Amino acid sequence: MSARDNILARIRQNRPQASALPDIHAVPFIRYDDQFEAFATLIRNLGGDAVQLQDGQSVADIVAARWPDAGRTVDLTVAEHEEVDDPHAWHDVDVAIVPGQLAVAENATVWVSHPDNRFRSIYFLTLKLVLVVPREAMVDTMRDAYARIDMEEHGFGAFISGSSRTADIEQSLVMGAHGAMAALVIFV
Amino acid sequence: MKDDSVKHPQAAAEFLKDRAQAKWHDSAIWWVRQKRDAQAKQLPEWEELRRLAREIKAHTLSQLDDYLAQFEANAQNNGVTVHWAADADEHNRIVHSILAARQVKKLVKSKSMLTEECGLNPYLEQRGIEVVDTDLGERIVQLRHEAPSHIVMPAIHLKKEQISELFHKELGTEAGNNDPTYLTHAARANLREHFLTADAGLTGVNFAIAETGGVVVCTNEGNADLGTSLPPIHIASMGLEKIIPKLEHLGVFTRLLARSAIGSPVTTYTSHFHQARPGGEMHIVIVDNGRSDILGNEDFYQSLRCIRCGACMNTCPVYRRSSGFSYSYIIPGPIGSTLGPSRDMKKHGSMAFACSTCGSCSNVCPVKINLHEQLVLHRKKAFDQNLLPTGKKMGLLAMRFLTQHPALFDLGGKVMRKVVPIIPESLTRHSAWSRAGRDLPPMPAQSFKEQYQQRSQNKQDKEEQQ
Numbered sequence A: 001m002s003a004r005d006n007i008l009a010r011i012r013q014n015r016p017q018a019s020a021l022p023d024i025h026a027v028p029f030i031r032y033d034d035q036f037e038a039f040a041t042l043i044r045n046l047g048g049d050a051v052q053l054q055d056g057q058s059v060a061d062i063v064a065a066r067w068p069d070a071g072r073t074v075d076l077t078v079a080e081h082e083e084v085d086d087p088h089a090w091h092d093v094d095v096a097i098v099p100g101q102l103a104v105a106e107n108a109t110v111w112v113s114h115p116d117n118r119f120r121s122i123y124f125l126t127l128k129l130v131l132v133v134p135r136e137a138m139v140d141t142m143r144d145a146y147a148r149i150d151m152e153e154h155g156f157g158a159f160i161s162g163s164s165r166t167a168d169i170e171q172s173l174v175m176g177a178h179g180a181m182a183a184l185v186i187f188v
Numbered sequence B: 001m002k003d004d005s006v007k008h009p010q011a012a013a014e015f016l017k018d019r020a021q022a023k024w025h026d027s028a029i030w031w032v033r034q035k036r037d038a039q040a041k042q043l044p045e046w047e048e049l050r051r052l053a054r055e056i057k058a059h060t061l062s063q064l065d066d067y068l069a070q071f072e073a074n075a076q077n078n079g080v081t082v083h084w085a086a087d088a089d090e091h092n093r094i095v096h097s098i099l100a101a102r103q104v105k106k107l108v109k110s111k112s113m114l115t116e117e118c119g120l121n122p123y124l125e126q127r128g129i130e131v132v133d134t135d136l137g138e139r140i141v142q143l144r145h146e147a148p149s150h151i152v153m154p155a156i157h158l159k160k161e162q163i164s165e166l167f168h169k170e171l172g173t174e175a176g177n178n179d180p181t182y183l184t185h186a187a188r189a190n191l192r193e194h195f196l197t198a199d200a201g202l203t204g205v206n207f208a209i210a211e212t213g214g215v216v217v218c219t220n221e222g223n224a225d226l227g228t229s230l231p232p233i234h235i236a237s238m239g240l241e242k243i244i245p246k247l248e249h250l251g252v253f254t255r256l257l258a259r260s261a262i263g264s265p266v267t268t269y270t271s272h273f274h275q276a277r278p279g280g281e282m283h284i285v286i287v288d289n290g291r292s293d294i295l296g297n298e299d300f301y302q303s304l305r306c307i308r309c310g311a312c313m314n315t316c317p318v319y320r321r322s323s324g325f326s327y328s329y330i331i332p333g334p335i336g337s338t339l340g341p342s343r344d345m346k347k348h349g350s351m352a353f354a355c356s357t358c359g360s361c362s363n364v365c366p367v368k369i370n371l372h373e374q375l376v377l378h379r380k381k382a383f384d385q386n387l388l389p390t391g392k393k394m395g396l397l398a399m400r401f402l403t404q405h406p407a408l409f410d411l412g413g414k415v416m417r418k419v420v421p422i423i424p425e426s427l428t429r430h431s432a433w434s435r436a437g438r439d440l441p442p443m444p445a446q447s448f449k450e451q452y453q454q455r456s457q458n459k460q461d462k463e464e465q466q
């Protein structure tokens, strides 16, 4: 027998007592009166920031005001965006503006899985990550989020909350471990 | 690699010699426990979440063969190659053959306790492949040629001065610059180079979804994502207990994991991998290595529900005061102390005794594993298999005899209360329990039983008077 068949046979033989799968929707989960407020308060502790686009303002205005001296900027939210043939080619991106499909109030994450993006490396190589999310695409908890997401980008999708961070040296929180050093969520 | 011959009591005594360091270790980890509590309190449904998580895992384990087969079929449909490994050796051979067939010279790895368990790094290094651990804590212990001392915070046993010294030597950072931000960013620059030049990436797996055939990896640093989005090969190694039935169940587990592990509402990245990046290939290695045996053990199979959050070690009064290196098994703390003896009682039996049976671990565990009960059951097994040091065994036998003979127990207590106060200190100084600053407690005049009887009597008298 192959390793696979052996393992599965042993598991079948060793099955513990039967146990029913619970209905995870039967339990009430927390609700937020002001989802944006909850999201924005939280993300400031996670190395990020969140703003709402005002009338007459564009995403580019907000980005330019925040980082006037930005280096290489790539904007995946426009239809005719820059493309590369190799995931390493994004290595010197300073600001990446990417579409986020959904935001979650309880933990300030944004779901990213963009059908029009080729190499996911851009989300992690960029120094500053700007996530552009429709303001109605906000849910309370991860349970609601999982009911609404799809893997639209080459079988990949990620929830991202704030900046890359670590506390591996004496529990001191440091922003900018391997991924983005700063994160900005713009609700449009 | 970890020294698996250590015995907990001796190693813990050694650790405690540096009082300042031991105190820091205790309080740093307790702080994480407190952050966990703060997060839990913010969710009115916290206890319900734990119940759901427990039930989902219990159900999955009861049909694990079916779910694994479903997972495999769906992963293959996505174009992923699935491998099965009966033991550590087979896992290492599979990983090496994938890498060797593609002439891989450098592998970047994100955190995986499974590859520690399998001893993958030395296996690959002996065969000429450079392995770079990329989680900052894991990189630190790799450069020190140590094992992680905690499953979530691998370098929690080290002070920043030690890390500064290490980085000065290995990465050329300024001597004496102990600033965590400076040190972290130096490691970032160094590891960025490795990410950009690696030929393959290996990750662990937090959750494997049967329904979709995908795996989920949670990190704060983004190292799993860089390690899989740049090189053309992604290998994900997973223990076979990582399965959950459906995508929607992540709506329970992602709410519990980071809150329990680090007291944060979520990890920075919760990444779902169902295919390789364009032009790449993805492999999943499903590893048994003793897990299917534990599944068949009525007393211990619940330990397979574990999601490796580390909350049980953060709360454990013994772990905090003895550090991960006092435990012989690669996973320390309460969960390691049941998994280790399940795997090899002879080697890891002493771990089951590194426990005060306070039960705090079982109370914080997000999947409600009966950890402290399992440790007591392991002690019984160790005793039955005659694996206890003679002194401990004799003590236990004497205690058993006494508890079975109450009259003798009472008499013993009486004699002790009379005799102990007059024993000269020079006689007790050499006992196993004696330490500088640790005196024998003053003996009470009466036993607990006598006090209790007296109080009941007094109460009765009072009532009669009224």
Ligand code: SF4
Residues within 6 Å of the ligand: B305, B306, B307, B308, B309, B310, B311, B312, B313, B335, B361, B364, B365, B366, B367, B368, B369, B371
């Ligand atoms: S046993 Fe429970 S508390 Fe301990 S690491 Fe596993 S899931 Fe976390």
